Amino acid sequence: MRQLLLRPGAEELNYEIRGIVKKARQIEALGYPMTWENIGDPIQKSNQVPEWMKAIVADLVKENKSYGYADSKGVLETRTYLADLNNEKGGTTISAEDILFFNGLGDAIAKLYQFLIPTARIIGPSPAYSTHSSAEAAHANAAPITYKLDPDNQWLPDMEDLYLKVRYNPSIVGILIINPDNPTGMVYPKEVLEAFVKIADEFNLLLITDEIYQNITYNGIKAVSLAEVIGDRPAISLKGISKEFPWPGSRCGWMEFYNRESSKEFSKLCTTLENAKMIEVCSTILPQLAIPKIMSHPEYFKYREDANTQIGKRSDWMSEILGDIQGIKFNPTQGAFYNTIVFDETLLTPQQYLPIEDPNLKSLLEGWLTDPDMPLDKRFVYYLLVAEQICVVPISSFCSDLRGFRVTLLEENEEVFKDTFRRLGRAIERYLKS
Numbered sequence: 001m002r003q004l005l006l007r008p009g010a011e012e013l014n015y016e017i018r019g020i021v022k023k024a025r026q027i028e029a030l031g032y033p034m035t036w037e038n039i040g041d042p043i044q045k046s047n048q049v050p051e052w053m054k055a056i057v058a059d060l061v062k063e064n065k066s067y068g069y070a071d072s073k074g075v076l077e078t079r080t081y082l083a084d085l086n087n088e089k090g091g092t093t094i095s096a097e098d099i100l101f102f103n104g105l106g107d108a109i110a111k112l113y114q115f116l117i118p119t120a121r122i123i124g125p126s127p128a129y130s131t132h133s134s135a136e137a138a139h140a141n142a143a144p145i146t147y148k149l150d151p152d153n154q155w156l157p158d159m160e161d162l163y164l165k166v167r168y169n170p171s172i173v174g175i176l177i178i179n180p181d182n183p184t185g186m187v188y189p190k191e192v193l194e195a196f197v198k199i200a201d202e203f204n205l206l207l208i209t210d211e212i213y214q215n216i217t218y219n220g221i222k223a224v225s226l227a228e229v230i231g232d233r234p235a236i237s238l239k240g241i242s243k244e245f246p247w248p249g250s251r252c253g254w255m256e257f258y259n260r261e262s263s264k265e266f267s268k269l270c271t272t273l274e275n276a277k278m279i280e281v282c283s284t285i286l287p288q289l290a291i292p293k294i295m296s297h298p299e300y301f302k303y304r305e306d307a308n309t310q311i312g313k314r315s316d317w318m319s320e321i322l323g324d325i326q327g328i329k330f331n332p333t334q335g336a337f338y339n340t341i342v343f344d345e346t347l348l349t350p351q352q353y354l355p356i357e358d359p360n361l362k363s364l365l366e367g368w369l370t371d372p373d374m375p376l377d378k379r380f381v382y383y384l385l386v387a388e389q390i391c392v393v394p395i396s397s398f399c400s401d402l403r404g405f406r407v408t409l410l411e412e413n414e415e416v417f418k419d420t421f422r423r424l425g426r427a428i429e430r431y432l433k434s
Helices: 016-029 051-061 076-085 105-114 130-140 161-165 190-203 264-280 286-295 300-322 357-368 377-389 414-433
Strands: 100-101 121-126 146-150 174-176 206-210 235-240 254-256 340-341 404-408
Touching: 016 377, 051 286, 076 100, 076 254, 076 286, 100 105, 100 264, 105 130, 105 235, 105 254, 105 264, 121 130, 121 161, 130 146, 130 174, 146 161, 161 174, 161 190, 174 190, 190 206, 300 340, 300 414, 340 377, 357 377, 377 404, 377 414
Parallel strands: 121 146, 121 174, 174 206, 206 235
Antiparallel strands: 100 254, 235 254, 340 404
């Protein structure tokens, strides 16, 4: 080309969660059925959307207003409803004007980092949900800056690591929190959230929290929202319906701005994000119209409670199957519907393998393993894909130096769920012994 087309840093954009699908499809093309554990799509796992919820959406489709534009910020009635939900918690209060809708949280995350100056860095967790880490790295033209989540301490953050990185890196202007966490399934206790706020206070930082799984917790655990502990600090909460209803195809998410007038710079950022949405006119209207009707329905609370209970049962089953396997670090989940299993890295070698008889599968695998610098967890994931037709995601693709993989807790058929993780457990044991 006459000039370079790609700006520096764009290569940091990566989404292995879907990238692994290309290889899995090659195996399917050879006639093998695939067990999908790579992505948090409840619909793909045959989650049954209740009829009353479908009826609400169907009725909205019949209304002319569902086909028009919304306010640029989003449907006013929905924003008012969501602001009231936040204010019921007794923490920082907001109004409808503090809520801004996007076409999914991916859109919101991209816009947020797009308008930060490249030298302004947001430190995030590691392992990290790759949409966040990739977007932050691409905006900064550099590798992500991260703080550690500790698999030896129930995946809670290493607050000393965070504090020192913030203290000695003045380019850090904000902290990202994912609560409940993706990919680990950890839920932050209130005192840990308060510790984040204390660090933000000391260094005058913006706090950003991804709370899309806020209402998906189980086994006696409840998530505390950032609004309950934030005080007067500037902050943004990212929320959506794709996991909770679930309606991932709606592409409907929103930002909540907390204390936007507490900082001139933060207020300018909020206004810029609103102006950017104004240029696009608005976000998709149908799911916005559905939100207050669904969430205020008399069946909704029980529906969500029952769904959470089932995820909690699957978390217990996974613990029973994988919890005592030697050579891995396993933590029971508390929220969201993922678990991250980490290998004892001293036990991983480039010579380990799983037996594969089909020469066509062997040929595929050999082509995938040509990279001499491939992380060892990715190597295991490819062997698992070929040998057991189970599709998981290597944790090295979640901006982490750890070696392991992420799975989901979405399979609703108990027999299928237990069979999948028993096969996975046996594969781990065979691989580490090979």
